[in-house]
Amino acid sequence: MAKTSDNKAALKAAGGIVKQTAKESTSKAAAPKQNKRAEKRECLICADSKTSRGYQPPKDGEICEHFRSICRACVQKLVKSKITDDNLGEGVLQCPFGDCGHEVAFSTVGQMVTTGTFENWDQALLRRYLRDTEDLTPCLNPKCGFRFSVEDCNVKSGKGRKKMTCPYCEFDFCIRCSRAWHPKATCDQKTMQARKEEEEQSEKEMKRMGAQPCPHCGIKIEKDGGCSHMFCKRNH
Template identity: 25%
Template sequence: MDSEDDMLYEDDSDQMDDDEDDQDDFVDIGMDPEPTSAKHKNEEDFPYEVLTTEQIVRHMVDCIKEVNTVVQIPATITRILLTHFKWDKEKLMECYYDGDQDKLFSEAHVISPFKKTLGATAKKEMTGLECGHKFCSACWSRYLTTKIMDEGMGQKYSYLFFLYYTVLLNFVRDPKVKLKYQHLITNSFVECNRLLRWCPSPDCGHVIRVHYYDCKPVKCACNHVFCFACGENWHDPVKCKWLSKWIKKCDDDSETSNWIAANTKECPKCNATIEKDGGCNHMVCKRCKFDFCWVCLGPWEPHGSSWYNCNRYDEDEAKKARDAQEKSRAALQRYLFYCNRYMNHMQSLKFENKLYATIKYKMEDMQQHNMSWIEVQFLKKAVDVLCQCRQTLMFTYVFAFYLKKNNQSIIFEDNQKDLENATEQLSEYLERDITDDMLVDIKQKVQDKYRYCESRRKVLLDHVHEGYEKDLWEYNDP
């Protein structure tokens, strides 16, 4: 089933296998000449690989060839079908052989390769595609260049570029445009494949490939550790769903609205928001100049009359106003309680990362006092544990914010308190000035404390994970 459309895959794969420099379809985009994938297996037995851009291209070509060997259709159409099924090869082949093929091609916006078409033509500067519609060759060149360089390649246009790559080769000669096209194709492959994810670290071009999709931590070649499911920094013990809600809550202005509701009132005439900044209850709206009472929100004029009952309590109206304001005030206070502790550990974690430089100096100084390199490694280990505990504690407050109170949540808070106290003590030990006369004593204290922190962190996480497995946690979504 060789065709002109297959050049991108067949030629490219052969050239990569032979390590040739002259590639017709893929120009040099700075890939490693001899890439190697790093295979990992983390502490929770979640196997994954770290791949370079070149390996991703090879993987894409291999996937297309594997499927094409079975379905026996042009490689370009195979790629469109794989994209349509998010590169789920088994699902594609199941639908291809067990379903309606005409419907399959139609849903994927592909012209069936089994139907006779007018074919591509090129005559008098006019070019036609398989559908038979002809356009000016110069217009094709400008159109494709604009779509690639200015608009990128969204899902709306990806099928066009996948299907008519030979047209692009004929009319796009600029190496920069071809380079951008190749990046877009590769990125599209990664973005729609649920078993692949770009490393979110800035300026890192590696991709993580997993064997199965799950919310697990992965570590890139650049040493960045993140959650494979959501791409955020690894956030155990909170789940991706609640972390996403928390980040959105912190980013939007919902808490500003809560503060306004808790600390301001609206002008009873024009509804302008007013904050009281003095003791007098006689308010004058700056917008509409309406005089009213801050206490009862009624007109100010009758307040001097003996018959006016501003002091009389209206149970129904007061209850509505009080409930609304108290609810907003309580929600704000609760959010600030957890947010302040979350931000505090985040800030401490940044300082702890700077602590590595200080510890390195201390380790070098210790080696000048008859201690070997091995003997001073306890300090680096202690900072590693400290950073892990800070990060865990940071996300425990996100978990606790959405957690309903029950017996299990009380146990969780006790574990959280124990870990927090031990973490603060370890931080104090590491920030002390270590002198010669206290060297042995402080070493033993640091080792004992970071081991205790490790054990308390494990107890906390094990308890949360057990709660997930046994469905013990109840959530409150404010």
């Protein structure tokens, strides 16, 4: 019985040693991993210390050493400021450090920022191109403002009219007279209608101001002081 008890005690002690050794080995193996997680470096712009997750260097494309030490949040701010300030340039992102001069290509920037930020920059570049290209036709819809090539659009002609549909907002207008599409009238009829509406509006405005027609020629005159005797522009 004594020997059996001694054997059990020995086995128990040996098991404790094995467990302790295994625990120490696991701790030693995990130590380098913990040190790697804790490693931080300072962003050159915001000066915040961040882990590697705070930086997003591109998998493809060239960037300077400055951009390797600029955190992802600050890179996004650089892109957003270009959109806000309408300083889009040629679709590249310049290094913010003046003595460097490195330019990050458009496709490379897409790997360094979020998808939303990159798409906003892409749309801003497209709007700038459409706005500045002279051989493109502007959409007449005030809520649109995009320009597009007439050659790429479906154009329908008839009775002196030429219908154009904006490929962006689907607004229909006549490119012959630069007015909203008028299916029931010719361009000349729309021009005469527009002039009539302008004259009617002018007539209302003159009445509101108290102007009266000259009894001799009909031209509008307005009394702004003095005696009751007045002359029109034609000295009537």
